[in-house]
Amino acid sequence: MISNHYIINIIRFVLLVLVQVLVFNKLNFLGFINPMVYILFLYWYPVKQHRASFIGLSFLLGLSVDFFSDTMAINAAATITIAYLRPTIMHFVFGINYEFQNFKIQNTTQVQQFAFLALLILVHHLVFFALEIFSFANFLLILKKAFSTSLATLVLCILFSSLFSVKKE
Amino acid sequence: MQQIINFILRYKNFLLYLFLMLLCIGFTIQSHSYHQSHFFNSSSWISGNIYETSSGITSYFGLKKENKKLVEENKRLRLLLLNTKNVDSVALDSTQMAYTITTGKVIKNSYSGHRNYITINRGLRDSVKPDMGVITPQGLLGIVENVSEKYATVQSILNEKSSINAKLKHTNHFGSLKWDAKAYNLVQLVDIPRLVPLTVGDTIVTGGMSSIFPENIPIGVIQKFDLDNSKSFWRIQVALFNDMTNLKNVYVVRNLERQEILELQEETETND
Missing domain, CATH: 2.40.10.340 (Rod shape-determining protein MreC, domain 1)
Known part of the structure; x- marks a missing residue:
């Protein structure tokens, strides 16, 4: 069972990086929107896991995307930020349910799942574009890019997560 | 000593995050000032x-x-x-x-x-x-x-970061070619003095000042131009010949x- 969980996550990691790099980085919808679907890895990752290894894994994930897209370590910075903030966001979205031992994302309502995913994406994109543009003179540009790309990422992530949803038991 | 260890143990996730974040920002800032990092690039x-x-x-x-x-x-x-x-x-x-x-x-x-x-x-x-x-x-x-x-x-x-020597094809006045990151078909030619007569549609080519490009490689045509903040130089929008998306x-x-x-x-x- 444990090895099964490892294998699934490794496959997910590799596939998401490849899909991100080979398909979504070339999308350039409206000239600048490249959805970042690899965030789904952090959405799907099991809740009760060792937190440090989760942050380390997210760092690797971000770095491998950076590696392909010549963006230095911007993806990595944004990804570890949401990896670090994930418990806080979950606490905020799922409330007291999150404290329970047998808490599972699949058992929560659709609205909660949606809000959780949207918050992850929004925080990630804000950090990402703030670092990419790297000047407060262009604050409006950062917001514009972050919000429009977030919207595209959110739509695609919802499609993907319903397509590959884990079956309820 | 005990307290320091306790502190580290309690905030180990935060410290890990902080360490990795500083690492990332370090890489990023380094690339702002000088060449792209030699480790993280897609030529590997x-x-x-x-x-x-x-x-x-x-x-x-x-x-x-x-x-x-x-x-x-x-x-x-x-x-x-x-x-x-x-x-x-x-x-x-x-x-x-x-x-x-x-x-x-x-x-x-x-x-x-x-x-x-x-x-x-x-x-x-x-x-x-x-x-x-x-x-x-x-x-x-x-x-x-x-x-x-x-x-x-x-x-x-x-x-x-790009800055390339370029000139007006018919008058040979040169300036530097930069990009303001606004549109992928427009680059900016700066440092052309105000006294140079310009018309929309003039061709811009590479200048002979660079030891990288030969002279007269086509770049684009003037789409519009106006004066910069100092009022003594033109700021020219150049529409590229290249379709950068293809x-x-x-x-x-x-x-x-x-x-x-x-x-x-x-x-x-x-x-x-």
């Missing part, structure tokens, strides 16, 4: 191979368009050749050449970010080295930044005299 073996495979599959879809582009370039060159009177045998002497050209293919393109890089399938083994110029059949593309054995990354002219065949230009030029300039500067 693994990403290069993956991009090459992917571009090998997708390049078939654009073959027709690409062929048309190359035929048009051939036509232009053919016209030049036919209209040149008395082709001089001295001009064709390979020992007197100033530039050599290597052909290559774009395997990864990007134009939506602020610092865009392009990866091509030529590297050290094709004697491509950093700071060589890259052009396409239609015009200027960028400068080689990092090379690996088989691949190279090119700093596109759509990059905030690149395939490129030429890497090597200036054989670059080394000599650089050495001479350095010598002059140290003598000052």
Whole structure:
């Protein structure tokens, strides 16, 4: 069972990086929107896991995307930020349910799942574009890019997560 | 001591996060000030191979368009050749050449970010080295930044760090070509004095000041122009000849005299 969980996550990691790099980085919808679907890895990752290894894994994930897209370590910075903030966001979205031992994302309502995913994406994109543009003179540009790309990422992530949803038991 | 250890244990996740974040920001800032990092770029073996495979599959879809582009370039060159009177045998002497050209293919393109890089399938083994110029059949593309054995990354002219010497074709006034990251078909030519007469539609070409590009490589045409903040220089919007969203065949230009030029300039500067 444990090895099964490892294998699934490794496959997910590799596939998401490849899909991100080979398909979504070339999308350039409206000239600048490249959805970042690899965030789904952090959405799907099991809740009760060792937190440090989760942050380390997210760092690797971000770095491998950076590696392909010549963006230095911007993806990595944004990804570890949401990896670090994930418990806080979950606490905020799922409330007291999150404290329970047998808490599972699949058992929560659709609205909660949606809000959780949207918050992850929004925080990630804000950090990402703030670092990419790297000047407060262009604050409006950062917001514009972050919000429009977030919207595209959110739509695609919802499609993907319903397509590959884990079956309820 | 006990308290310090307790502190570290309690905040170990936060400290890990902080450490990794500083690492990331360090890499990023380093790239702002100088060349792109030598470790994280898509010219490396693994990403290069993956991009090459992917571009090998997708390049078939654009073959027709690409062929048309190359035929048009051939036509232009053919016209030049036919209209040149008395082709001089001295001009064709390979020992007197100033530039050599290597052909290559774009395997990864990007134009939506602020610092865009392009990866091509030529590297050290094709004697491509950093700071060589890259052009396409239609015009200027960028400068080689990092090379690996088989691949190279090119700093596109759509990059905030890019600054290339360019001039007006008919008056020879020169300035630098920069990009403000607003549109992928527009670059900006700055430092042209106010007294220079301009008209919309004037052609911009590379200047002879650079030791990277040959003179008169086409760049684009003036789309509009206005005065900058100091009111003494023009700020010109240049519409590129190249379609930056659709690149395939490129030429890497090597200036054989670059080394000599650089050495001479350095010598002059140290003598000052």
